[in-house]
Amino acid sequence: MRTAVVVGAGVGGLTAAGALARAGWKVTLLERDDRLRPGRAALVLWPNGVRALQALGLSGGLDGICTPVPPAGIRRPDGTWLVQPGASQIGSPPVVVHREDLHDAFIAGLGEQVDVRAGIEVQSARVHRDRPAVGDGRVTFEADLVVAADGPNSVIRRRLAASSTFASAGFAAWRAVIPWYRVPELPREVAPHGEALGDGQRFAYASLGERGSSGGSTRGGIYWVATVPGAPRPEPAAGQLALLRRWFADWHAPVGQLLAATEAEDLVQEPVGELTPLPETFGVPAGRGGYVLVGDAAHAMPHHLAQGASLALEDVATLHSVLVGSTSAGLGPALQEYSRLRRARALRVSQQSRKAAAVLQRRGRLASSLARVNPRALDRAAAVSAEWAGPTG
Ligand SMILES: Cc1cc2nc3c(=O)[nH]c(=O)nc-3n(C[C@H](O)[C@H](O)[C@H](O)COP(=O)(O)OP(=O)(O)OC[C@H]3O[C@@H](n4cnc5c(N)ncnc54)[C@H](O)[C@@H]3O)c2cc1C
Structure with a gap:
């Protein structure tokens, strides 16, 4: 063998x-x-x-366990469009999956x-x-x-x-999943996934389904990833979260609501290189x-x-x-x-x-x-x- x-x-x-x-x-x-x-x-x-x-x-x-993520366009921090959703021509959209589901x-x-x-x-x-x-x-x-x-x-x-x-690629990145039971109620006009770009900063989010309703998964919620220029931050997670809230303050909905609903234990900082x-x-x-x-x-x-x-x-x-x-x-x-x-x-x-x-x-x-x-x-x-x-x- x-x-x-x-x-x-x-x-x-x-x-x-x-x-x-x-x-x-x-x-x-x-x-x-x-x-x-x-x-x-x-x-x-x-x-x-x-x-x-x-x-x-x-x-x-x-x-x-997977939720499709069709093209949703890209916005500026003030919510105006950089790339309209209809402008994208990608074929089959990607899917988003909770890492625990994939691991299982x-x-x-x-x-x-x-x-x-x-x-x-x-x-x-x-x-x-x-x-x-x-x-x-x-x-x-x-x-x-x-x-x-x-x-x-x-x-x-x-x-x-x-x-x-x-x-290092010169960025620091954070990811989090806000579990379904802590997901904030979002205004009806807010899409279930989206992306926004500012001055070197990027924030993208995607819904994993509500209350575990994504098929067989019980791991619904909202996933987000934020990227900013600079080195990884040495502060404890709570300090990093406070910084993220400051850096992305005034960005269009739902960025602020998602960061407010995130807890330090949800946050994972990763090197980008x-x-x-x-x-x-x-x-x-x-x-x-x-x-x-x-x-x-x-x-x-x-x-x-x-x-x-x-x-x-x-x-x-x-x-x-x-x-x-x-x-x-x-x-x-x-x-x-x-x-x-x-x-x-x-x-x-x-x-x-x-x-x-x-x-x-x-x-x-x-x-x-x-x-x-x-x-x-x-x-x-x-x-x-x-x-x-x-x-x-
Ligand atoms: C912010 C961010 C967002 C991302 N988003 C996406 C995404 O949406 N989609 C996507 O496809 N990719 C994404 N990626 C990339 C993706 O996470 C990685 O490419 C992928 O996880 C790599 O998997 P891997 O198994 O090669 O390595 P790893 O996931 O790094 O696994 C390596 C394993 O080896 C173990 N290990 C390391 N050294 C040793 C050792 N000496 N002895 C024994 N064990 C060891 C580690 O503990 C770990 O378990 C993202 C990355 C970042 C930073």
Whole structure:
């Protein structure tokens, strides 16, 4: 039986562990946290991410936990339109999903076959007994394949592609879900989702359904994400929330109401950065097997196109597809093919993501030229990112 060690239990690691186990591999999943926790808040999944879930056989029940987010236009802080809702030409809209719902689906997808080891922080990656291996300083885990799904600051990537570094994109970002029982009553004319841009600042929100009415999910509420120029804030969450309320004071409804209804414990601040340059290869032969990079470990990028998780799912669907039929003695060609398919795709989306960030977070005098933003430029960035031909490219 072929063996794999998957490092990291985020979107990429959980789905990779499940996919390999379902394909008959013996899988060990290592996570540094003391248990497998869902990421905080919610995620937007574009059609490419949903297609990848389908390819992985994980799309059953998605309708019950996902809420569509059709184009709703973009406003200025005073509520006037920068981009009218009808101006957008995107095809199938993305969906928004509570991360706890997605996590439950991924845990169910692990089945009984995955050996989950929480509380293991990988510190090293090197060949051991002619096989790729990782270690936490006490125990060495070796396998035919090591999947590095350990996020933007991946220890394994630092070992395999030392010149790629995760650098700040110059923004700080916060996300929160206001649970359904605390959602403020919003004026009837306020749309269930929307986006607003100010001088370098951005606020977007989307409803996850009321009172758990989003199909089978009991995790309704309103998800929002705010992005501002500058470094992450060192204050405790309550201080960060006070700052956000000040920065977005006077923005059109429902921004103020949503921030007022948010509690410090809902808030999660996350670094926004980009991996540059992308690693030369996402698949590295080692001994009789090899390492692969998936998700943010391979291609972390700013969140302006909301593509990070969808790309991680594409990675895993592609990895699964190239590994089916390969033998442990012959993993080399599969790793090469994985890298060929995934690196070109990640490069393309990260370029689009950079373009979108430049448009969406313009500052100073440039911000006023947003009035002349051609919505087609943003649509194109979204469309290029959301198009994906499937695991075989
Ligand atoms: C503000 C913001 C909004 C976003 N919104 C969206 C969105 O709407 N849609 C979307 O698709 N994407 C979005 N993203 C991006 C998305 O969150 C990430 O791309 C995605 O979560 C990456 O998943 P991952 O599994 O690769 O990495 P991670 O989620 O970072 O998971 C890595 C896992 O590895 C573990 N780990 C790390 N180091 C080690 C180690 N040494 N040993 C063992 N375990 C380790 C970590 O504890 C973690 O569990 C957003 C990002 C930000 C910052």
